[in-house]
Amino acid sequence: xxxxxxxxxLGTITFILIGSILGLFIxxxxxxxxxxxxxILTPLTFWLPPEQGLAMLISIYCTGIFASGIPxxxxxxxxxxxxxxxTFDGYPLTKQGKAGLALGINAIYSGLGGIISTIFLILLAQxxxxxxxxxxxxxxxxxxIFGLSMMIxxxxxxxxxxxxxxxxGLFIATIGLDPIMSTxxxxxxxxxxxxxxxxxxIMIGLFGVGEIFNQVLENPQxxxxxxxxxxxxxxxxxxxxxxxxxxxxxxxxSTFIGAIPGAGGxxxxxxxxxxxxxxxxxxxxxxxxNGSLGGLAATCTANNGVIGGAFTTMLTLxxxxxxxxxxLIGSLMMYGLQPGxxxxxxxxxxxxxxxxxxxxxxxxxxxxGLFGAQLFSRIMLLxxxxxxxxxxxxxxxxxxxxxxxxxxxxxxxxxGLIGLLFRRLDYPLGPLILGLILGPMAESNFRRxxxxxxxxxxxxxxxxxxxxxxxxxxxxxxxxxxIRKAFNKKSEAA
Amino acid sequence: MYKKVSVFMLxxxxxxxGACGSTxxxxxxTDPDYPDDQIEVVVxxxxxxxxxxxxxxxxxxxxxxxxxPFTVTNKTGGSGATGMLATKNAKPDGxxxxxxxxxxxxxxxxxLADITPKDYEFIGQxxxxxxxxxxxxxxxxxxxxxxIDYAKENPGEIQIGNSGTGSxxxxxxxxxxxxxxxxxxxxxxxGAAPAVTAxxxxxxxxxxxxxxxxxxxxxxxxLKVLAVMGEERDPSVPxxxxxxxxxxxxxxxxxxxxxxxxxxxxxxxxxxxxxxxDAAESDEFQELMEDRGMTPAYKSGEEFxxxxxxxxxxxxxxxxxxELEE
Amino acid sequence: MKKLRIGINITxxxxxxxxxxxxFQFNNxxxxxxxxxxxxxxxxxxxIMLLTFIEIFTSLKxxxxxxxxxSSGKRLTxxxxxxxxxxxxxxxxxxxxxxxxxxxxxxxxxxIKLLPSLLFSIILSISVYYIFTQGFNIIx
Numbered sequence: 001x002x003x004x005x006x007x008x009x010l011g012t013i014t015f016i017l018i019g020s021i022l023g024l025f026i027x028x029x030x031x032x033x034x035x036x037x038x039x040i041l042t043p044l045t046f047w048l049p050p051e052q053g054l055a056m057l058i059s060i061y062c063t064g065i066f067a068s069g070i071p072x073x074x075x076x077x078x079x080x081x082x083x084x085x086x087t088f089d090g091y092p093l094t095k096q097g098k099a100g101l102a103l104g105i106n107a108i109y110s111g112l113g114g115i116i117s118t119i120f121l122i123l124l125a126q127x128x129x130x131x132x133x134x135x136x137x138x139x140x141x142x143x144x145i146f147g148l149s150m151m152i153x154x155x156x157x158x159x160x161x162x163x164x165x166x167x168x169g170l171f172i173a174t175i176g177l178d179p180i181m182s183t184x185x186x187x188x189x190x191x192x193x194x195x196x197x198x199x200x201x202i203m204i205g206l207f208g209v210g211e212i213f214n215q216v217l218e219n220p221q222x223x224x225x226x227x228x229x230x231x232x233x234x235x236x237x238x239x240x241x242x243x244x245x246x247x248x249x250x251x252x253x254s255t256f257i258g259a260i261p262g263a264g265g266x267x268x269x270x271x272x273x274x275x276x277x278x279x280x281x282x283x284x285x286x287x288x289x290n291g292s293l294g295g296l297a298a299t300c301t302a303n304n305g306v307i308g309g310a311f312t313t314m315l316t317l318x319x320x321x322x323x324x325x326x327x328l329i330g331s332l333m334m335y336g337l338q339p340g341x342x343x344x345x346x347x348x349x350x351x352x353x354x355x356x357x358x359x360x361x362x363x364x365x366x367x368x369g370l371f372g373a374q375l376f377s378r379i380m381l382l383x384x385x386x387x388x389x390x391x392x393x394x395x396x397x398x399x400x401x402x403x404x405x406x407x408x409x410x411x412x413x414x415x416g417l418i419g420l421l422f423r424r425l426d427y428p429l430g431p432l433i434l435g436l437i438l439g440p441m442a443e444s445n446f447r448r449x450x451x452x453x454x455x456x457x458x459x460x461x462x463x464x465x466x467x468x469x470x471x472x473x474x475x476x477x478x479x480x481x482x483i484r485k486a487f488n489k490k491s492e493a494a
Numbered sequence: 495m496y497k498k499v500s501v502f503m504l505x506x507x508x509x510x511x512g513a514c515g516s517t518x519x520x521x522x523x524t525d526p527d528y529p530d531d532q533i534e535v536v537v538x539x540x541x542x543x544x545x546x547x548x549x550x551x552x553x554x555x556x557x558x559x560x561x562x563p564f565t566v567t568n569k570t571g572g573s574g575a576t577g578m579l580a581t582k583n584a585k586p587d588g589x590x591x592x593x594x595x596x597x598x599x600x601x602x603x604x605x606l607a608d609i610t611p612k613d614y615e616f617i618g619q620x621x622x623x624x625x626x627x628x629x630x631x632x633x634x635x636x637x638x639x640x641x642i643d644y645a646k647e648n649p650g651e652i653q654i655g656n657s658g659t660g661s662x663x664x665x666x667x668x669x670x671x672x673x674x675x676x677x678x679x680x681x682x683x684x685g686a687a688p689a690v691t692a693x694x695x696x697x698x699x700x701x702x703x704x705x706x707x708x709x710x711x712x713x714x715x716x717l718k719v720l721a722v723m724g725e726e727r728d729p730s731v732p733x734x735x736x737x738x739x740x741x742x743x744x745x746x747x748x749x750x751x752x753x754x755x756x757x758x759x760x761x762x763x764x765x766x767x768x769x770x771x772d773a774a775e776s777d778e779f780q781e782l783m784e785d786r787g788m789t790p791a792y793k794s795g796e797e798f799x800x801x802x803x804x805x806x807x808x809x810x811x812x813x814x815x816x817e818l819e820e
Numbered sequence: 821m822k823k824l825r826i827g828i829n830i831t832x833x834x835x836x837x838x839x840x841x842x843x844f845q846f847n848n849x850x851x852x853x854x855x856x857x858x859x860x861x862x863x864x865x866x867x868i869m870l871l872t873f874i875e876i877f878t879s880l881k882x883x884x885x886x887x888x889x890x891s892s893g894k895r896l897t898x899x900x901x902x903x904x905x906x907x908x909x910x911x912x913x914x915x916x917x918x919x920x921x922x923x924x925x926x927x928x929x930x931x932i933k934l935l936p937s938l939l940f941s942i943i944l945s946i947s948v949y950y951i952f953t954q955g956f957n958i959i960x
Contacts, residue, residue: 025951039541040957136697160878164871168832171839171864177573178857180682182604182659183846185857186839191579191607195571216930217896261691262684318710319691323540326687330547334785340710385930389923390944392903396910397948401958404567405576406911413907417900425825443860444684450855451681452653452697534959565957 015052016357019059020364024372026060027067030204030398033080034064035323042331050335051353055361057331058354061324062361065265065303066110066369070376073102075391077208081199082265082303084433085273087207088154089299092291097231099377104233105293106300107369109247113301114362116251117258117308121315122355128309129316132259137449138460142467142474143260144442147267147434149474152481153274154430156289162431165422169435170442172197179444180451192407199436201399201412206429208395209412210419212388217420230377233370235293242284243297246276254302258309264322265303266437270430272302274477304362311358314339315351528588528762532563535752536584536592538577541568544706544786545750548620549593551782552752555773560765573597573660575607582613586755588762591617596662596748599806603813604660611802615758618770619751619793619801621783623704624724625666626734627654628711630696631718638721638740641700645676653679655689655701663689665809666723666746667702668816670737673744693717704748705730706787723747730787749791749805751798767795825879829872836872840865898929915960919945 026037037060045053068079073090086106093102120128135143148166155162175186176196187193235243250272257268276298277288288295310321318340320326332339337350344351379387399412422429449460461467535553539545546568553564569577574597581592594614601607627638635641645652656664659682671678678700683689686703693701694711701708705728711717712731721737722728724747737744752770754763773779774792783790793801843858843865906922920941927937952958 025955029951036541039546042547133691133695136692136695160871160874164832164868164875167864167868167871171836171861171868174861174864177606178846179684180659181857182573182606182682183857184606185846185861186842191575192571194573194575194606213896213900216899217893261688317691317694318714319694320687330544330786334782336785338710338713340714342714383932385927385932386940388930389926389940392926393919393923393944393948396907397952397960400910400960401952403571404569404958405571406907409907409910413903421828425821425828440684446860447855448681448683451679565959567959 011052012055015055016059019056020063023060023063024067027064027079028070030077034061038327055357058357059361066365069106076211085269085299088289089292089296100230100233103373105296109297109300110304111362111366113251113305117255117305118358120255121308121312125312125316128259128312132313135260137445138467140445142470144438146470146474147438149477150274151431156428161427165427166431166435169432170439173436173439180447198408200402201408202415204395204399205412205415206419208391209416212391213420214423233373246294246298247301250298250301251305254305255309258306259312265306268306269299269302272298529560529562534590535566536577536581537568538574540570552773555776556769559769578609584755586758588758591752591754594753595750600809603810611806614753616795616799617752617766618795619798621788622791623748623788624722625702625746626705626722627720628708628717629700641720642674649677653681653698655681655698657686658682662748663702669744669746673742709787829875833872836865836869
């Protein structure tokens with residue numbers, strides 16, 4: 001139990017708090033990702049003892065992911081890709097004058113999601129990690145297809161419109177060097193295009209700038225009144241009950257998604273949002289995309305829930321579950337610790353310290369989130385013109401900061417114009433982002449699977465159980481709404 | 495009214511900007527005060543990776559000896575092309591330096607970017623990272639000899655993972671296959687980590703990445719390294735022979751060092767080189783190399799230039815033959 | 821609205837057709853098992869073209885809607901243009917100068933009073949500059 005006293009030292013607690021404050025900034029500013037914050041601070045932590053250095057990095061990670069939900073809720077701009085789905089229900093709640101409640105839910109359920117997934121990590125590390133290893137190319141492809149089948153669910157009113165933007169997103173993801181042969185595609189000999197079009201500037205443009213343009217055009221004096229109400233922050237008992245099921249489902253699903261290398265919070269939050277929508281009934285179902293508490297809770301839980309999963313893969317296999325854990329592996333190695341199965345045997349203390357730090361950081365998320373909610377939501381009391389200008393500046397600097405590239409700033413601007421156009425014409429933006437995220441995963445693993453199995457190429461997707469199940473689920477996700485629609489039409493006619 | 499005001503403001507403003515722009519005139523050829531401003535280090539890979547970490551450590555050491563702030567800028571894209579082009583095209587005043595990986599000598603023959611060693615002034619080399627052949631611990635071969643025999647008996651059956659088509663590890667595997675006359679199936683991944691993950695999950699039969707990248711799996715007993723492709727044995731797997739020891743004349747390794755744009759003034763270069771050498775030999779850097787399983791291999795600017803040129807010639811010869819072979 | 825929607829879909833269709841032709845330029849010389857680099861883009865472009873077709877068709881059937889009056893259309897145009905000039909000058913001139921200047925102009929376009937607009941643009945620019953250069957080591 002020596003690790004407990006190590007964690008509760010003043011020094012460690014101080015670094016958790018410093019990390020949380022940094023994480024809050026990094027997460028809330030679009031363009032700065034948790035990965036970047038941790039990468040920049042990692043060299044600084046080498047001068048600290050392991051438990052303090054890790055305390056700072058882990059709390060940046062947990063708070064950063066949570067904090068990216070704040071701008072998603074308040075100004076419809078996700079701070080990091082993981083909070084893309086938080087905009088679906090979070091921003092409508094702000095428009096309804098319930099910004100406080102949305103922020104409260106974000107704090108509570110992000111923290112709880114992180115805690116539950118850490119408990120999973122503590123209890124089930126070995127089985128989860130062998131699940132993650134069983135993912136080969138066909139399984140990844142099936143996972144991507146399952147994720148893409150959510151397109152229909154987030155399409156809104158018209159399925160063709162949703163599919164159109166979704167496929168445009170998939171197409172944009174093919175620009176650049178192709179993932180298997182490194183052949184340049186649609187690059188027109190511009191080396192800036194070789195790595196493809198960065199995803200974060202597109203996200204900032206479509207959501208942030210597009211929204212601002214739209215508001216400048218509409219000049220919404222009407223919403224303003226509602227917006228200025230912050231409302232209460234803590235959900236009522238009844239509301240907690242409504243969010244219970246989505247929360248339970250989301251914390252389990254996101255832990256497993258987090259454990260799969262390469263699949264992170266962005267995928268998890270969309271998948272869980274769609275799943276909780278599917279299980280919602282009657283009136284509650286109609287609230288999705290329009291300020292549903294269940295949907296919000298599911299996405300908030302999911303983006304912090306992947307952290308436990310990512311750590312599972314990192315600690316048990318020594319493999320990165322996502323970009324952040326890739327950097328953390330590096331810093332563990334700098335402390336002379338080699339993550340992998342031996343870590344549990346050789347230095348169990350550090351493993352328990354990490355468990356403890358994850359739990360405490362997520363508790364800090366809840367505390368900071370709830371106490372800060374009043375403060376954050378003050379932003380909404382500012383005159384909207386000031387918010388617009390601030391978002392514009394942060395969009396420019398944020399998309400530049402990502403890669404120090406002016407090209408990315410242009411991508412952001414053009415995406416802003418497209419975002420405006422699509423908003424005016426009622427084309428949904430969610431599917432586009434989904435296509436961008438999952439397109440590369442689908443294509444490279446499809447082709448890799450064919451290289452791996454040249455004897456019976458296409459059968460491979462149906463002969464492994466995980467890929468068969470995922471493809472089956474994808475088919476269901478696609479068919480059920482169509483069948484239901486046909487059914488409803490019939491009963492209406494009768 | 496507002497419109498008029500704004501148009502007027504815009505005009506004033508542009509004029510003001512124009513004035514500002516012209517005052518910062520170009521600098522002379524030699525600058526006795528060098529360094530008088532912050533120095534930017536362009537790293538062509540993402541923050542958090544090995545190259546980034548190496549550059550940041552060196553930058554913080556050089557910061558102390560040259561007494562100006564060093565800022566690390568990550569410009570990623572196109573297998574490092576974007577960042578290296580940024581260094582190539584930067585103002586040659588000694589205030590921009592860049593990290594260059596082995597790809598500098600490869601990009602031209604891969605037809606990806608117009609970059610050759612002739613485009614830079616060399617400050618010094620930092621380290622090398624050899625390629626290695628790694629297989630699962632329970633594979634039916636224990637030595638590289640047995641591996642080659644197996645591959646000859648089952649042509650095309652061995653699926654060897656790498657960190658992307660045209661990456662140094664892909665070239666290493668292909669050079670190995672060419673030398674030993676075997677046939678393998680190359681499976682590209684988005685970097686070394688996913689390739690190692692696939693190997694640990696038994697989805698492929700070998701990887702050709704560096705020993706440091708498979709260290710976790712080797713320590714846990716899941717993987718074994720059959721041979722390293724460096725000129726000397728690798729300290730992280732000291733019992734594993736090199737291919738040259740086994741009688742095959744192939745050595746492919748990744749490397750990294752610092753360069754400055756062509757025509758950087760000589761007095762700036764000499765200061766950079768001196769400070770760089772101290773940084774490369776500092777305890778902090780040596781420790782970092784050891785912890786990350788990389789081999790420190792300091793080379794002076796001149797030696798580095800020569801080596802980079804040799805590598806450039808080697809890849810120019812090798813890469814076209816690989817493409818034809820497939 | 822209807823015209824705009826049809827126009828956009830036609831534009832997307834034309835772009836896709838052009839890009840589809842572009843896929844035949846791809847280097848397929850490295851023949852490996854499975855599908856080549858042009859397979860996915862072609863499938864995707866074909867589906868997009870099909871979808872724009874459906875969209876154009878359904879728009880034609882749509883009844884004409886009254887276009888919502890966009891009194892602030894002019895304001896948006898000015899706002900977006902300022903933004904455009906801001907980005908074109910970004911990274912060529914000192915960040916603080918262009919940032920303060922353009923945020924101020926945007927404030928004027930949005931009819932914020934002169935003094936608050938000036939103060940706001942100065943405070944915001946300086947704090948953003950400080951956060952990014954000092955905190956995150958990014959050269960602006």
